[in-house]
Amino acid sequence: MKRTIGIVGARGHTGAELIRLVAAHPGFELAFVSSRELAGQPVRDHVAGYDGALRYENLSHEDVAANGADAVVLALPNGKSAELVDGIDVAKPDTVVVDLSADHRFDDGWYYGLPELTRGAYAGERRISNPGCYATAMLLAVAPLKDVLAAPPACFGVSGYSGAGTTPTDRNDPEKLRDNLMPYALTDHVHEREVTRRLGVPVEFMPHVAPHFRGITMTVNLWLAQASTREAIKARYASFYAGEPLVRVVDEAPWVSAIAGRHHAEIGGFALAPGGKRVVVVATLDNLLKGAATQAMQNLNLAFGFDELTAIPEPSPGWKPGPGDS
Numbered sequence: 001m002k003r004t005i006g007i008v009g010a011r012g013h014t015g016a017e018l019i020r021l022v023a024a025h026p027g028f029e030l031a032f033v034s035s036r037e038l039a040g041q042p043v044r045d046h047v048a049g050y051d052g053a054l055r056y057e058n059l060s061h062e063d064v065a066a067n068g069a070d071a072v073v074l075a076l077p078n079g080k081s082a083e084l085v086d087g088i089d090v091a092k093p094d095t096v097v098v099d100l101s102a103d104h105r106f107d108d109g110w111y112y113g114l115p116e117l118t119r120g121a122y123a124g125e126r127r128i129s130n131p132g133c134y135a136t137a138m139l140l141a142v143a144p145l146k147d148v149l150a151a152p153p154a155c156f157g158v159s160g161y162s163g164a165g166t167t168p169t170d171r172n173d174p175e176k177l178r179d180n181l182m183p184y185a186l187t188d189h190v191h192e193r194e195v196t197r198r199l200g201v202p203v204e205f206m207p208h209v210a211p212h213f214r215g216i217t218m219t220v221n222l223w224l225a226q227a228s229t230r231e232a233i234k235a236r237y238a239s240f241y242a243g244e245p246l247v248r249v250v251d252e253a254p255w256v257s258a259i260a261g262r263h264h265a266e267i268g269g270f271a272l273a274p275g276g277k278r279v280v281v282v283a284t285l286d287n288l289l290k291g292a293a294t295q296a297m298q299n300l301n302l303a304f305g306f307d308e309l310t311a312i313p314e315p316s317p318g319w320k321p322g323p324g325d326s
């Protein structure tokens with residue numbers, strides 16, 4: 001019998017990616033997809049690659065809680081999950097809830113699901129907080145070196161504008177972004193706090209948004225306590241992520257254009273400054289996939305006992321290791 005999954009906030013960028021992933025899963029089926037704006041419309045008119053018969057519904061908090069889906073994924077803007085979760089806590093507390101927003105990333109009662117770094121701590125929690133997209137890139141880029149740092153890593157992040165969601169702002173306005181790079185929230189971005197908390201070491205994060213639609217480049221400057229070599233640093237990353245199909249250690253600094261639409265993150269560069277104590281690492285990932293929907297699918301698979309990569313079609317047939325890649 002298939003497990004049923006409902007998606008709230010299903011009109012959005014991440015909701016659409018999740019619809020595709022859940023619909024292709026052999027052990028899951030969509031119970032409902034909720035959107036106020038698209039209520040009544042066939043999902044297949046809005047989500048390329050989905051050819052099922054489901055229609056969007058405008059479900060109240062009570063409807064969602066009463067639906068009885070085995071899992072509910074919240075793809076709502078930040079600050080909108082509380083009433084829904086309260087309703088589920090009362091009506092169907094055993095429901096698995098995966099929240100894509102930032103609302104529960106600082107809540108110790110929720111499991112923080114960045115599988116490559118945290119799956120060992122999963123103890124059957126029914127409340128799962130999905131990491132932020134930039135936070136995923138920073139955490140993956142810094143984690144292998146976090147014990148040998150001499151100073152807070154400085155993280156220069158550039159996101160495609162799908163990262164800013166669908167509510168109109170300067171940060172998702174293609175006209176304002178044309179020929180442009182837009183810096184914002186240069187200190188104290190919520191993902192700076194999220195990564196600092198999860199790593200246990202402070203990071204400094206400077207986000208920017210660029211004219212491309214999807215994909216993040218995270219260039220991280222790290223100071224080491226002891227001098228090292230490029231080979232040793234690269235080997236440390238390769239060993240840290242050995243056996244992780246969704247985190248690939250590559251030789252050169254990866255390009256964001258190569259990661260759009262792909263489920264995995266890439267980490268490379270490993271440029272060492274003279275003296276051997278300053279290293280620059282570059283991570284790329286698709287903010288809507290490894291930064292959101294793919295990670296949610298890994299977490300759903302974990303929660304329901306499926307292989308973590310079920311319905312995550314990697315390695316994709318097009319990918320071949322380049323010279324020097326691990």
Ligand SMILES: NC(=O)C1=CN([C@@H]2O[C@H](COP(=O)(O)OP(=O)(O)OC[C@H]3O[C@@H](n4cnc5c(N)ncnc54)[C@H](OP(=O)(O)O)[C@@H]3O)[C@@H](O)[C@H]2O)C=CC1
Nearest residue numbers: 009010011012013014035036037075100101163165166287
């Ligand atoms: N975009 C990204 O790269 C990433 C996003 N996230 C997080 O995931 C969540 C979803 O992001 P994204 O898909 O980009 O967002 P979108 O802006 O694209 O979509 C938001 C969805 O929520 C619904 N919605 C909007 N406002 C409300 C409201 N007040 N009450 C109920 N429903 C509402 C919208 O549908 P309707 O108005 O029709 O109901 C829509 O389906 C956010 O919390 C975001 O921060 C996390 C990682 C990456």
Ligand SMILES: CC(=O)N[C@@H](CCC(=O)OP(=O)(O)O)C(=O)O
Nearest residue numbers: 100101102132133159163164209
């Ligand atoms: C380009 C852009 O605006 N990006 C968003 C991050 C998207 C994301 O992951 O945000 P959550 O933490 O809310 O899940 C931002 O900086 O707020």
